[in-house]
Amino acid sequence: MTRSMIPEDPRLLVHAYVDGELDPANALAVEKRMAADPALAAECERVEALQRLVRERLPREAPPPGLLARIEASVELPRPRAQPSWRALAASIAVTAVLASGSTWLALAPEMTDPVRDGVVAAHIRSLMAPHPIDVASSDRHTVKPWFNGRVAEAPRVVDLAKEEFPLVGGRLDVIGQTPVPTLVYRHRQHLISLMAVPASDRANSAPVLRMVGGYNMLRWTEDGVFYWAISDIGTADLDKFVQLFRTSSPDQ
Amino acid sequence: MVRGDDDNARFANVVLPHLKDAYALARWITGNRADAEDVVQDACLRAFRAIRSFANGSARAWVLTIVRNTAYTWIGKNRPAALVAVEDIEAVEIARAIPGDPNAETPETALIAQTDTARLEAAISGLPIPFRETLILRDVQGLDYREIAEVTGVPIGTVMSRLARGRSRLIATIGRKES
Numbered sequence: 005m006t007r008s009m010i011p012e013d014p015r016l017l018v019h020a021y022v023d024g025e026l027d028p029a030n031a032l033a034v035e036k037r038m039a040a041d042p043a044l045a046a047e048c049e050r051v052e053a054l055q056r057l058v059r060e061r062l063p064r065e066a067p068p069p070g071l072l073a074r075i076e077a078s079v080e081l082p083r084p085r086a087q088p089s090w091r092a093l094a095a096s097i098a099v100t101a102v103l104a105s106g107s108t109w110l111a112l113a114p115e116m117t118d119p120v121r122d123g124v125v126a127a128h129i130r131s132l133m134a135p136h137p138i139d140v141a142s143s144d145r146h147t148v149k150p151w152f153n154g155r156v157a158e159a160p161r162v163v164d165l166a167k168e169e170f171p172l173v174g175g176r177l178d179v180i181g182q183t184p185v186p187t188l189v190y191r192h193r194q195h196l197i198s199l200m201a202v203p204a205s206d207r208a209n210s211a212p213v214l215r216m217v218g219g220y221n222m223l224r225w226t227e228d229g230v231f232y233w234a235i236s237d238i239g240t241a242d243l244d245k246f247v248q249l250f251r252t253s254s255p256d257q
Numbered sequence: 258m259v260r261g262d263d264d265n266a267r268f269a270n271v272v273l274p275h276l277k278d279a280y281a282l283a284r285w286i287t288g289n290r291a292d293a294e295d296v297v298q299d300a301c302l303r304a305f306r307a308i309r310s311f312a313n314g315s316a317r318a319w320v321l322t323i324v325r326n327t328a329y330t331w332i333g334k335n336r337p338a339a340l341v342a343v344e345d346i347e348a349v350e351i352a353r354a355i356p357g358d359p360n361a362e363t364p365e366t367a368l369i370a371q372t373d374t375a376r377l378e379a380a381i382s383g384l385p386i387p388f389r390e391t392l393i394l395r396d397v398q399g400l401d402y403r404e405i406a407e408v409t410g411v412p413i414g415t416v417m418s419r420l421a422r423g424r425s426r427l428i429a430t431i432g433r434k435e436s
Contacts, residue, residue: 019421023395025402046366050428053369057431058396061374062381067280068294072273075298079268079305125270132274194399218270219316237315239401 018044022051024169024193066135120202121224123180124233125217127187128198131176137196138174138189145255148175152186160186160201160230163253170197170246190246197236197246204231212247214240223247264308271311272304275320278398282321285393286328288382292335300327318404325390325408332386364432372431380430388423395420 014037020026021034038045131137140151145162152159155177164172173189173196180202188199204226212225221243222235234247279300284293300323311319372380381389387409394400394408405420406413 013418013421016417016421019424020402020417023402023420049366050364050369051424053366054424054428055396057369057372057377061372061377062397063374063378064277064397065281065284067276067297068290071280071294071297072276075273075276075301078298078302079265129270129274133276193401194397216313218267219311219314219319237317239315 014041014044015047018048019051022048022055120180120231121215121217121222121233123178124198124200124222124235125220127178127180127185127200128220128235129218131178131187131189131198132196137176139176141174143172143174145172148172148188151175152177156184156186157203160188161255162188163250163255165190165246165249165253168245168249169193170249192236192238192242192246195236195238197234197238197243199250200233200235202231202233203229205229207231212244214244225251227251264305267308267311268305271308271316272301272320275317276301278317279320279324281397282324282390282393283328285381285397286325286386286390287331292331296328296331297324299331300324303327315404318400318407321394321398321400322408322410364428368432369428376431380427383430384423384426388419388426391416391419392423392427 014034017026017030017034018038021031026034038048140148142148142151143166145164149159149162152175160175162172162175166172170190170192173191175189176187178185178187178198178200180200183202185200185202188201190197190199207226207229209228210226212223215222215224220235220237221240222233223243224231224233225247226232232247234243234250236243236246238246276297279297280293283296283300284290287293287296300320304320304323307323381392384392390409391405394405395402400408402413402416405416409416411419
């Protein structure tokens with residue numbers, strides 16, 4: 005938050021502190037005030053206890069089964085639900101590209117012809133709509149990594165980022181193009197982050213590049229023959245932080 | 258009006274993934290399942306008609322904004338008293354500039370932790386709507402303050418005071434001895 009948004013009331017600051025909305029300097033200032041003021045420290049504990057209670061006891065109710073169908077009918081979405089249109093799009097573009105014999109057309113529209121990117125977006129969206137966004141649910145990387153053995157050519161690198169507020173939730177298998185791809189799912193607050201590790205032994209290492217597609221932020225980079233894609237609806241700063249942490253943390257910590 | 262496949266695809270990508278959050282928010286605002294279904298269905302129709310205006314930013318915040326506004330329209334039509342009463346409460350509390358009730362008991366953390374599901378649900382349902390929706394968006398759906406300000410159409414400072422008031426009331430209610 006910017007300086008002008010910082011309220012005077014110390015109790016409001018405690019709430020903002022618990023919610024992780026303060027920058028490091030202001031967070032430190034609140035910690036000092038709480039150390040000196042037991043009433044503020046108690047407020048902080050109560051807020052944290054309440055958040056835990058809500059997280060653990062409040063049921064998350066799914067929408068009734070017929071709702072999706074009624075919505076699709078009311079906006080006349082084709083049923084059964086069309087495959088995410090990237091397939092059709094990618095196919096038609098591939099044909100066009102062949103007919104135009106490549107060079108000029110592709111050079112003019114390089115951003116539109118990325119079936120991998122579109123596949124990553126589609127896989128992430130599908131996972132959010134599925135009853136379970138993960139195939140193997142575990143916060144333990146020693147459970148998640150072996151799960152991929154035998155399912156994909158190479159199990160992905162898995163690191164534990166729970167301390168940095170990006171706990172591992174699990175993993176799943178996505179199919180990008182025709183390749184089974186291991187996807188790790190991390191969580192930041194209530195938002196899920198899908199991290200796909202697409203095998204790409206022929207690609208040189210490249211630094212992360214940010215894209216926004218259909219309301220989702222994506223970061224992609226290449227490292228050690230793996231083409232990584234991180235996608236989520238968290239803000240760009242948070243996603244950037246996540247990717248940095250993932251790249252710099254050792255799997256053997 | 259002719260609508261292309263593009264709109265359908267966009268709708269499926271932008272709106273449908275957030276159906277669960279949309280339904281949850283509508284249920285907490287309206288207070289019951291049947292009304293929440295109507296609100297979400299209506300909101301989806303609005304979102305579909307406006308799908309071309311969604312450019313960048315968080316798709317979830319965009320969808321929840323529409324759901325929230327639709328829910329308020331619904332309440333204005335069906336239970337206008339709920340909204341009027343709420344504005345009065347907030348005006349009084351803002352005038353006193355104190356979050357929550359200053360005389361409320363401040364229960365021990367352990368007591369909060371023991372609260373069962375039914376009591377918690379009842380306590381949240383009993384919150385005035387602006388406090389309730391802010392609390393749900395933050396503590397259930399995990400939006401940050403900036404996103405909540407966007408969804409509820411108020412400044413961040415108001416989000417903060419509503420959150421503090423809502424939580425204080427909730428803590429006081431669940432900390433009270435069961436009657």
